[in-house]
Amino acid sequence: MFEDIKVIKERDPAAKNYLEILFLYPGLHAVIFYRISHLLYRIKIPALGCFIMFLVRMLTGIEIHPAAKIGKRFFIDHGMGIVIGETTIIGDDVTLYQGVTLGGTGKENGKRHPTIGNNVIVGAGAKILGSFEIGDNVNIGANAVILCDVPSNATVVGIPGRIVRMNGEKVKASILNLDHVDLPDPVMKRMKDFEKEVHILIKEFKECRGNCRIEKREDI
Incomplete structure (x- = not known):
């Protein structure tokens, strides 16, 4: 639990002190109760774990299935509207912003939710739907929709998600890039070019029309 508190202090510039984080961060509360519920799920008391997370959803607006597997130093920033499905697997040093859905398509059995690697940033409103793998050191832009695997060291934006940047150098957790908004957008670039x-x-049309008027006057 201490690692989950410490990582908020490191990544959130609004966090003033550990006491504030402990009492006033619903994302932290959801993670703490998830870890308790996940333990209950593992020792074959799933109903109690699900009931705890049901209460957490009512109080925080964050829905995490107790069967999901979440790694160390997991940070939920703001958190309202986050959904993490039953078979989701999340690595270490992952950050989710509000409105993120790690869900399934509703058609599969077994592993039907995504697997997220280490050092991943998922921007506000992004949706990752299906049993896909997101590699390490990936940045997913706000409101992106991911419907396929994403390799490590990639930046993904858009609907559906498109890789717009590949970085061959590994991003260390200590210099994790938390910018999930200021990412290249190929659609916007094309619109500006258009x-x-x-x-x-x-x-050119105005110039052509002006030349046509001059030619008509000369004919007169």
């Missing part, structure tokens, strides 16, 4: 092309066409 806007420039439209402005050029409008300019």
Whole structure:
């Protein structure tokens, strides 16, 4: 539990002290009760574990199935609307922002939720749906929808998610990049290029129309 508290102090600039984190961070409360519930699930008392997490969902807006497997130094920032499914596996040093769903498609049996590697950032509103593997050191942009495997050291944005950056160098946890918003967006870039092309066409059209008027006057 101490590691979960310490990592919040390291990653959240709004965290003033450990006492504030312990009493006022619903993401931490959800993680603490998840770890208790997961233990109950492992010792064959699943109903009690599910009931605890049901109460946690009512109090925090965070839904974590007690059967999910979550590694060390797990940080939920804000947390409202987060859903973590039953067969989800999460590695160490993972950060989730509000509105993230680690869910299934509702069609599979067995392993039907994603596997998240180490040192992964999942931006606000992102959805990872299905039994896919997300590699280590991956950044997933806000509102991205992931429907396939993602290799390590990748940056993914968009709907559906597209890899827009690959970084061959391993990102250490101590220098973890928490920027999940300021990521390259190929769709926005294409829209801006299209806007420039439209402005050029409008300019050429106006010039052409002006030349046509001059030619008509000369004919008169």
